[in-house]
Amino acid sequence: MNLRRVLVLFAHPALHRSRVHRAMLRAAREVQGITTHDLYQTYPDFDIDVSHEQGLLLTHDVVVCQHPFYWYSTPPLIKQWEDLVLEHGWAYGRDGKALHGKTWMHAISAGGREEAYRADGHNRFTVSQLLAPLEQTARLCGMQWRAPFVVHGTHLLSDHEVAQHAAEYAQLLAGLRDG
Amino acid sequence: MGEGGLLFQAFVFLAAAVVAVPIASRLGLGSVLGYLIAGVAIGPFGFGFIGNDAQDLLHFAEFGVVMMLFVIGLELQPALLWRLRGTLLGMGGLQVAGTTAVAVGIGLAVGQTWQVSLAIGLILSLSSTAIVLQSLAERGYMKTDAGQRAFAVLLFQDMAVIPMLAILPLLATAAVVGGETGHGAGGWLDSLPAWLRALVVLGAVALVIVGGRFVVQPLFRTIARTRLREVFTAAALLLMIGIALLMNLVGLSPALGTFLAGVVLATSEFRHELESDIEPFKGLLLGLFFLAVGASIDFALVGNEAMTVGALVASLVLLKAAVLFVLGRVFRMGLDQNLLFTMALAQGGEFGFVLLSYAGQNAVLPAQTASVLVAAIALSMAITPLLLVLYERVLVPRVGTRPTAQREADEIHDESSVIIAGFGQFGSTIGRLLRAQGIRPVVLEYDSDRVELLRRLGLDVHYGDASRLDLLHSAGIEKARVLVIALGDDAKTLALAHVVHERYPHVRILARAVTRPAVFELMQAGIPDVYRDTLDTALRVGEDALAALGTPRHHAHRLAQAFRRHDERHVRDLAATKLEWGTYVDRVRGNIRALEADLAREFGDAAEPIRDSAWDSSTLRAEAAARDRDASPSSKPTTHAQN
Incomplete structure (x- = not known):
């Protein structure tokens, strides 16, 4: 069986303050055959090396974009990354087919509980609805969109629960790898 | 000393050490045991190279212990002492109290007088600072909980020696034999009334403390300015011997005197320099001391009184271990740490000798008892390294309470994990940045005038030539994770970088380079993190100049970023190939x-396709226009609205 090459595109501007993402990232790094790429660690000055990033995308089949859910979206470096890396004529457009057929998904941590992300909840939209711009970005680039992995209510999690979520995440990555 | 001249003696000692110590280390027994075995081998009961003068030798080599306490004092900043x-x-x-009490109980039970029991109890309560610290440091246990506690206990014992020296004569049951004065008070002192004697002793201590601060430091500063290393070393030795003499004169332990001097100098800028100057002498003399301990074990006596000595050694070790273990429990140490603590300190000490x-001189103990005790203490000291081996090989695998909670490496900022060499404008800026994050770098600077100024400004700066290996050693290069070379002198930078890169490959070197050739040479030496002195400043000025000329601020910034990226790549390429x-x-x-x-292609508004800036929309415009021309009105809306 052919294993799929999974890239974890990770972005957190203050990782030392996030126990959830530290645990998730550590779990991801322990899964065999997964590439983890820490964007804030690599580009502290937002000076993204476009050709390096494109090369990484070309050598992977699945991209898992792991980040906290800031203002219902990504941290700004991911946006910068999208703007610069997903070039016209490469990622989209008439000749932009580099990413066709790959899979894209998000792995998100959110402070609010799941009940808050409902039409009648505090945030009025589901997480999937709020991710619409990212979903459309992926689809425009010809990638398959997978429903996000969301860790809810991060402020209230016990250490044990954090470890559980991290283990689930590792399982998910292994599953993506095994196709 | 024995047959042959001084050279022959030295040859025997060194040869024994050079043969035995590496073998013992290799077998995981530690160097202390190696020295002890070597001592036995060359002693009267081995090859007999040293005869009955082992006691004299021991006396001489005790100076190693004196130096060790000076170095310990140097490492002991008052803040640590307070902690x-x-x-x-x-x-x-x-x-001390517990061990003494139990020993007194046993002594009384076997029918000794309380005076003799108390004397023996006090003597046996001491552990061997020399053996314990050397063994623990060698095995890397000093920073553990057990190591710190063992250190604190040893320190207390070393201080307790002073009142013990005062108490012992009071325990005399027989009249003092002869007027010999030994290690204790000098004869002239005895003729003084008690209050004056106390005053003299206090005065001597005060002299060490005040003199250390107000005489020794300025003196060292002056000597440092001459930049003659051997004079500095000579001054350090002079200080040590002077204090030892003074202490002997007033009847205090020289070790304690130099320890005090060490603490006084611990906050001075010469701390590391002194440490590395004394270190070789200390190491050799301590080795000699262990050799002498080995040689002084009276195997004839051990043979004659095998039962007594054996029982004494066993009960000494067991008794001390029991008291230590209970203490460890009371002070809530983890089991594995407690066991280490117990094993480490369960022996008699050199101050016991x-x-x-x-005690013999003051007729507190009969000579026979004293020599049996000397043998027992020496044997218990020889057993300590074996107990540590027992701890590592047998106890730890059973107990196995490794810390379970994973500590994350990136959150630990060990105080000594970064060294900055050179503390001019360049280095001090780096130092300030690190301190803002709560990291206190060890700073080395060779200009003693500047050191003084910086210290007045409240910075923690040490005097010394950073390219000296021994100085790096005492600055903690073994434990350091990062070395910042901020020297303005490329030749020095290169020398330092080479040495550290070769000897301590685990240390990440961040090197400042002033000239191009230095940049290349550093990179070719395998040091990737090379910083050109002026590149960053020049790029900032360039960026501001562009902005002043009307280039949008962010665009100028991106341009400078790209410039740096390309330029660094080119320099790396150039360094990779040696060229005419x-x-x-x-x-x-x-x-x-x-x-x-490259930059024109990335950033210019040229007609050709532009990379990097996907923020540019010219290709999108072109594609949209093409679609329009195709006339078939696409159902697909323009999705990526840019511009």
């Missing part, structure tokens, strides 16, 4: 052209 105060007084005090000879001067000039010229072309 250890609870353990020091609590554990140390209870250890001193006290024993003193002529070819080099051609290559550089070519690189400059290539860089300009």
Whole structure:
């Protein structure tokens, strides 16, 4: 069986303050055959090396974009990354087919509980609805969109629960790898 | 000393050490045991190279212990001492009191007088600072909980020696034999009334403390300015011997005197320099001391009184271990740490020898008892390294309470994990940035005038030539994770970088380079993190100049970022290939052209396709226009609205 090459595109501007993402990232790094790429660690000055990033995308089949859910979206470096890396004529457009057929998904941590992300909840939209711009970005680039992995209510999690979520995440990555 | 001259003696000692110590280390027994075995081998009961003069030798080599306490004092900043105060007084005090009490009980039970029991109890309560610290440091246990506590207890014991020296004569049951004065008070002092004697002793201590601060430091500063290393070393030795003499004169332990001097100098800028100057002498003399301990074990006596000595050693070790283990429980140490603590301190100490000879002179103990005790203490010291081996090989695998909670490496900022060499404008800026994050770098600077100024400004700066290996050693290069070379002198930078890169490959070197050739040489030496002195400032000025000329601020910033990226790549390429001067000039010229072309392509508003900036929409416009021309009105809306 052919294993799929999974890239974890990770972005957190203050990782030392996030126990959830530290645990998730550590779990991801322990899964065999997964590439983890820490964007804030690599580009502290937002000076993204476009050709390096494109090369990484070309050598992977699945991209898992792991980040906290800031203002219902990504941290700004991911946006910068999208703007610069997903070039016209490469990622989209008439000749932009580099990413066709790959899979894209998000792995998100959110402070609010799941009940808050409902039409009648505090945030009025589901997480999937709020991710619409990212979903459309992926689809425009010809990638398959997978429903996000969301860790809810991060402020209230016990250490044990954090470890559980991290283990689930590792399982998910292994599953993506095994196709 | 024995047959042959001084050279022959030295040859025997060194040869024994050179043969035995590496073998013992290799077998995981530690160097202390190696020295002890070597001592036995060359002693009267081995090859007999040293005869009955082992006691004299021991006396001479005790100076190693004196130096060790000076170095310990140097490493002991008052703040650390303050932090250890609870353990020091609590554990140390209870250890001495507990061991003494139990020993007195046993002594009384076997029918000794209370005076003899108390004397023996006090003497046996001491552990061996020399053996314990050397063994623990060698095995890397000093920073553990057990290591810190053992250290505190030893420190308390070393201080307790002073009142013990005062108490022992009071325990005399027989009249003092002869007027010999040994380790204790000098004869002239005895003729003084008690209050004056106390005053003299206090005065001597005050002299060490005040003199250390107000005489020794300025003196060292002056000597440092001459930049003659051997004079500095001579001054350090002079200080040590002077204090030892003074202490002997007033009847205090020289070790304690130099320890005090060490603490006084611990906050001075010469701390590391002194440490590394004394270190070799200390190491050799301590080795000699262990050799002498090995040689002085009286195997004839051990043979004759095998039962007594054996029982004494066993009960000494067991008794001390029991008291220590209970203490460890009371002070809530983890089981594995407690076991280490217990094993480490369960022996008699070198100050025991001193006290024993003193007790003999003052007729507190019969000579026979004293020599049996000397043998027992020496044997218990020899057993310590074996107990540590037992701890590592047998106990730890059983107990196995490794810390379970994973500590994350990136959150630990060990105080000594970064060293900055050179503390001019460049280095001090780096130092300030690190301190803002709560990291206190060890700073080395060779200009003693500047050191003084910086210290007045409240910075923690040490004097010394950073390219000296021993100085790096005492600055903690073994434990350091990062070395910042901020020297303005490329030759020095290169020398330092080479040495550290070769000897301590685990240390990440961040090197400042002033000239191009230095940049290349550093990179070719395998040091990737090379910082050109002026690049960053120049780029900032360039960026501001562009902005002043009307280039949008963010665009100028991105341009400078790209410039730096390309330029660093070119320098790395150039460093990778060693070139003749002529070819080099051609290559550089070519690189400059290539860089300009790259930047024009990335950022210029040229007609050709533009990379990097996907923020540019010209290709989108072109594609949209093409779609329009195709006339078939696409159902697909323009999705990526840019511009």
